[in-house]
Amino acid sequence: MKLASRITRLGTETAFEVLAEVNELRSRGKDIIALSIGEPACATAPHIKQAAKDALDRDLTHYSPSGGIAELRSAAAVYVSRSRGIPVDPAEVVVVPGGKPIIFFSILACVEEGDEVVYPLPGYPIYESMINFVGATPVPLRLREEKRFSFDIGELRSKITDRTRMIIVNSPHNPTGGVIPKNDLHEIAELALEHDIWVLSDEIYSRIIYEGKAESISQFPGMKERTIILDGHSKTYAMTGWRVGYGVMPRELAAHVTRLMTNSNSCTATFTQYAALAALEGPQDSVDTIVEEFRKNRDLIVRGLNAIEGFHCHTPAGAFYAYPNVTEACRKHGFRDSRQLQQFLLHHAGVAVLGQQCFGTRLPGDDQEYIRLSYVSSVSDLQEALRRIREALADAQRLKAFFKEQEDRDLVRQ
Numbered sequence: 277m278k279l280a281s282r283i284t285r286l287g288t289e290t291a292f293e294v295l296a297e298v299n300e301l302r303s304r305g306k307d308i309i310a311l312s313i314g315e316p317a318c319a320t321a322p323h324i325k326q327a328a329k330d331a332l333d334r335d336l337t338h339y340s341p342s343g344g345i346a347e348l349r350s351a352a353a354v355y356v357s358r359s360r361g362i363p364v365d366p367a368e369v370v371v372v373p374g375g376k377p378i379i380f381f382s383i384l385a386c387v388e389e390g391d392e393v394v395y396p397l398p399g400y401p402i403y404e405s406m407i408n409f410v411g412a413t414p415v416p417l418r419l420r421e422e423k424r425f426s427f428d429i430g431e432l433r434s435k436i437t438d439r440t441r442m443i444i445v446n447s448p449h450n451p452t453g454g455v456i457p458k459n460d461l462h463e464i465a466e467l468a469l470e471h472d473i474w475v476l477s478d479e480i481y482s483r484i485i486y487e488g489k490a491e492s493i494s495q496f497p498g499m500k501e502r503t504i505i506l507d508g509h510s511k512t513y514a515m516t517g518w519r520v521g522y523g524v525m526p527r528e529l530a531a532h533v534t535r536l537m538t539n540s541n542s543c544t545a546t547f548t549q550y551a552a553l554a555a556l557e558g559p560q561d562s563v564d565t566i567v568e569e570f571r572k573n574r575d576l577i578v579r580g581l582n583a584i585e586g587f588h589c590h591t592p593a594g595a596f597y598a599y600p601n602v603t604e605a606c607r608k609h610g611f612r613d614s615r616q617l618q619q620f621l622l623h624h625a626g627v628a629v630l631g632q633q634c635f636g637t638r639l640p641g642d643d644q645e646y647i648r649l650s651y652v653s654s655v656s657d658l659q660e661a662l663r664r665i666r667e668a669l670a671d672a673q674r675l676k677a678f679f680k681e682q683e684d685r686d687l688v689r690q
């Protein structure tokens with residue numbers, strides 16, 4: 277049967293494939309420490325779970341309005357107004373199942389076939405996937421390690437053409453943990469205003485920041501009218517499996533995105549929305565606690581990674597990922613690229629990480645290798661993972677066995 281060509285352009289998030297591989301290895305009794313998936317390891321706070329249970333007991337199990345229950349849209353409007361310093365009306369909020377649908381819907385609603393969309397590279401893979409899916413041209417903007425994974429504004433300026441329809445910013449950033457300085461956001465805002473461009477501002481990690489406060493591009497004059505803020509509960513409240521997030525956008529766009537919700541999901545699960553309301557309105561100490569925990573984990577993992585020969589790791593300013601440069605380690609041990617290192621660490625060290633190929637297409641001339649480690653596990657798991665990585669890379673027998681397996685696999689493929 278013939279498939280629509282657009283479906284072949286849709287990418288994926290390989291973190292989920294690695295997760296499946298980890299689960300498969302574990303089901304065969306292998307001991308794997310998974311630093312691959314981006315979700316807080318702690319449980320959702322009890323008062324949030326209780327709100328969901330209460331909602332179930334009150335039979336709040338039917339359809340809700342497609343854009344979300346009024347109470348949650350109001351609470352999100354109040355929260356975003358306060359945290360970003362902009363006025364937000366509940367009619368500008370659309371509640372969706374997770375943060376991801378806001379990427380899907382805003383690109384579907386704002387970007388035409390043949391348009392160009394500038395997005396961060398490395399970056400969350402769904403940006404590139406969705407840009408390709410709608411038939412637009414992905415225009416990667418390289419994040420520079422020497423700028424603590426921010427970008428060069430001159431380079432951004434050179435990427436803007438009369439076809440540029442959208443710029444995607446993500447700060448704090450997945451996978452690097454970089455935070456875009458306020459001045460740089462201001463420069464992006466000026467470009468967006470000058471060239472009449474939408475900005476999709478992915479602020480899902482805005483509460484997970486270690487120095488100061490996350491700034492939103494929506495705060496600059498004229499920007500609220502052209503910015504779609506993506507936020508949600510997955511990371512902040514350890515609610516990845518609940519599937520609840522929201523977008524804040526101009527009222528007219530919110531009406532279209534709400535129609536996309538009606539056409540796709542009908543609504544976000546109703547009792548989940550009541551839990552999300554309790555999260556926004558209830559005590560925030562669980563958020564402060566996880567950020568403090570992540571800060572300790574960050575310091576431990578950065579120190580540990582920098583002690584491994586051939587690894588160089590910046591201290592991330594936000595999110596919960598370390599993104600060491602492993603180019604020297606790859607060269608020293610003979611790994612073709614970070615994907616091979618990822619495979620070695622999974623099968624011969626029992627540690628799951630993600631190679632840079634999971635975060636976008638490699639640009640010509642880019643010869644640096646990185647891996648991403650999510651540092652949300654317990655201190656003892658992180659210490660053990662670091663020990664395993666160090667020991668595996670120092671073990672000539674294990675390296676030899678790995679390269680032999682690779683050779684055999686290549687022979688079978690030929």
Ligand SMILES: Cc1ncc(COP(=O)(O)O)c(C=O)c1O
Nearest residue numbers: 314374375376400450480508510
């Ligand atoms: C940058 C970024 N945006 C959006 C999302 C999607 O979040 P959710 O799980 O709420 O859909 C993620 C999840 O990893 C992310 O890292």
